[in-house]
Structures are given as C-alpha cells and as structure tokens.
Amino acid sequence: MTPLLKVTGLTRMYGNRVGCRDVSFELWPGEVMGIVGESGSGKTTLLSCLSARLEPTAGTVEYDTRAEGLQDIYAMGEPRRRLLMRTDWGIVHQNPRDGLRMGVSAGANVGERLMAVGARHYGEIRAQADEWLRKVEIDGDRIDDLPLTFSGGMLQRLQIARNLVTHPRLVFMDEPTGGLDVSVQARLLDLLRRLVTDLGLAAIVVTHDLAVARLLAHRLMVMRRGEVVETGLTDQVLDDPHHPYTQLLVSSVLQP
Numbered sequence: 001m002t003p004l005l006k007v008t009g010l011t012r013m014y015g016n017r018v019g020c021r022d023v024s025f026e027l028w029p030g031e032v033m034g035i036v037g038e039s040g041s042g043k044t045t046l047l048s049c050l051s052a053r054l055e056p057t058a059g060t061v062e063y064d065t066r067a068e069g070l071q072d073i074y075a076m077g078e079p080r081r082r083l084l085m086r087t088d089w090g091i092v093h094q095n096p097r098d099g100l101r102m103g104v105s106a107g108a109n110v111g112e113r114l115m116a117v118g119a120r121h122y123g124e125i126r127a128q129a130d131e132w133l134r135k136v137e138i139d140g141d142r143i144d145d146l147p148l149t150f151s152g153g154m155l156q157r158l159q160i161a162r163n164l165v166t167h168p169r170l171v172f173m174d175e176p177t178g179g180l181d182v183s184v185q186a187r188l189l190d191l192l193r194r195l196v197t198d199l200g201l202a203a204i205v206v207t208h209d210l211a212v213a214r215l216l217a218h219r220l221m222v223m224r225r226g227e228v229v230e231t232g233l234t235d236q237v238l239d240d241p242h243h244p245y246t247q248l249l250v251s252s253v254l255q256p
C-alpha cells in the first residue's frame with residue numbers, strides 16, 4: 001500500500017529562527033493525524049508546508065496523486081498543485097472568514113467549490129449545496145443568506161461543507177474548534193468525527209487542545225520548538241507519554 005502523504009526531513013526556517021525542523025512521517029488513507037504542542041512549537045508552520053501553502057527550506061512532501069503515484073508537491077508546478085488543492089484536498093482554517101467568501105450566500109460558498117471541479121448544472125449544484133448544508137446541520141432555509149448573518153459555529157460548519165462537498169481525500173485543519181464556546185465546540189467535534197468516519201477521510205488536525213486530539217486523531221505527533229519529540233497512537237501518547245515534554249503537556253491539562 002502507498003501512503004497518501006510521505007514527508008521527509010521537512011524543515012522551514014524564518015531567517016535564523018526555526019519554524020519546524022526535520023519532520024518525517026507517513027499518513028495513510030483514512031488516517032487522522034493530530035499535531036499537538038504549545039504555542040510557537042511549529043504546528044501551523046508544519047501544516048502550511050504540508051498543504052502547499054508555504055515552501056519548505058529543506059525536505060520533501062510527497063502526495064499520492066491518483067494518476068502518477070507519489071509526487072513531490074513543490075516540484076510539480078503551480079497549475080497541478082492548484083488542481084490538487086481544488087479536488088483532492090480541503091483546508092479548514094481556524095478563522096472561518098479565511099476559508100469562506102463572506103460576500104456571497106451560503107449556498108454559493110458550497111456551490112463554488114463544485115463549479116471549481118467542473119459542475120455546471122445550476123439545479124444540481126443547488127441541490128448538492130442544500131444537501132451539504134443539512135449534513136452540517138444548517139437549516140435549508142439559510143441557503144440564500146450571507147455568512148455575515150451566521151454565528152461562529154455555523155460559519156465553521158459552512159466552511160466544512162464547502163470543503164467536503166467535492167469529496168476530498170485529505171483535509172487539513174488548523175484549530176478547527178478554536179475560538180468557539182465549549183458547547184459549540186462539542187457539537188462541532190461530534191459532527192467532524194462523524195463526517196471523517198463516514199467519508200473515510202484522511203486528515204491532519206492541528207490543535208493545542210488534547211481533548212480535541214483525543215476525539216479526532218488516530219495518531220499524534222507532539223511538537224516542541226519546531227521538532228517532533230514524540231509520536232504514536234493517540235491513546236498511548238496521552239495515557240502513557242514517554243517524552244518529559246509530553247508528560248508535562250498531558251499533566252498540565254489534567255490538573256484543575
């Protein structure tokens with residue numbers, strides 16, 4: 001079996017400062033990988049490099065393209081990379097405003113992604129947008145409303161619908177529940193977990209919230225100062241952490 005993503009020696013410097021350093025791992029189809037670590041540990045930098053939005057200083061990110069097998073995403077050229085981002089990948093931003101078009105309706109936000117992969121039939125696009133709004137628990141009668149009129153939780157669910165409507169194989173999420181009320185977070189997590197399982201999605205989820213990691217991720221990478229200090233199955237890492245930094249991270253969450 002071929003991994004979906006093969007990351008080798010990935011390093012990103014900001015001048016002399018380390019963003020992330022020498023990260024290597026493989027992600028398998030249908031697998032959810034969590035990236036955890038304190039603020040400034042390099043999570044967003046790594047995610048941006050993985051999702052073709054930030055060129056690494058060294059190392060490679062290879063993706064299993066359907067046509068040609070594993071391909072270095074930074075060597076393949078802009079048009080093919082853009083096509084991948086539109087078809088095979090989804091990106092859920094921490095701030096839904098970064099992933100949505102606030103000036104067009106909820107239905108258009110979802111429909112636009114379909115049109116980007118070639119859908120042309122208005123009735124079908126609208127029907128699919130309607131179906132996806134329901135899947136993310138947004139009432140069908142909001143389809144013509146602007147996202148500006150949505151709550152934070154609704155915006156995040158709309159962003160998820162916009163990403164998943166084209167059935168990507170791999171979704172990148174940066175703090176998908178950050179900035180939301182606890183009750184809203186719980187509902188969103190539950191929805192995300194269900195969708196990821198139902199669609200057999202592979203995902204990379206950045207979070208500083210270990211409860212989110214526990215609920216969504218099969219496997220965890222723990223980062224500190226740009227480097228991966230521990231990796232393993234989620235329950236193992238959280239219940240029996242080996243690295244002192246992970247022990248600290250886990251215990252500081254458990255303490256009242």
Ligand SMILES: Nc1ncnc2c1ncn2[C@@H]1O[C@H](COP(=O)(O)OP(=O)(O)OP(=O)(O)O)[C@@H](O)[C@H]1O
Nearest residue numbers: 014017018019038039040041042043044045046208
């Ligand atoms: N654009 C940038 N220019 C210079 N340094 C940067 C830039 N972005 C990030 N860094 C530095 O790279 C390191 C990793 O930052 P990064 O944002 O990836 O961490 P993070 O784990 O996502 O943190 P947070 O949990 O606060 O989002 C930090 O030392 C940060 O100061």
Ligand SMILES: [Mg+2]
Nearest residue numbers: 043044045174
């Ligand atoms: Mg970050």
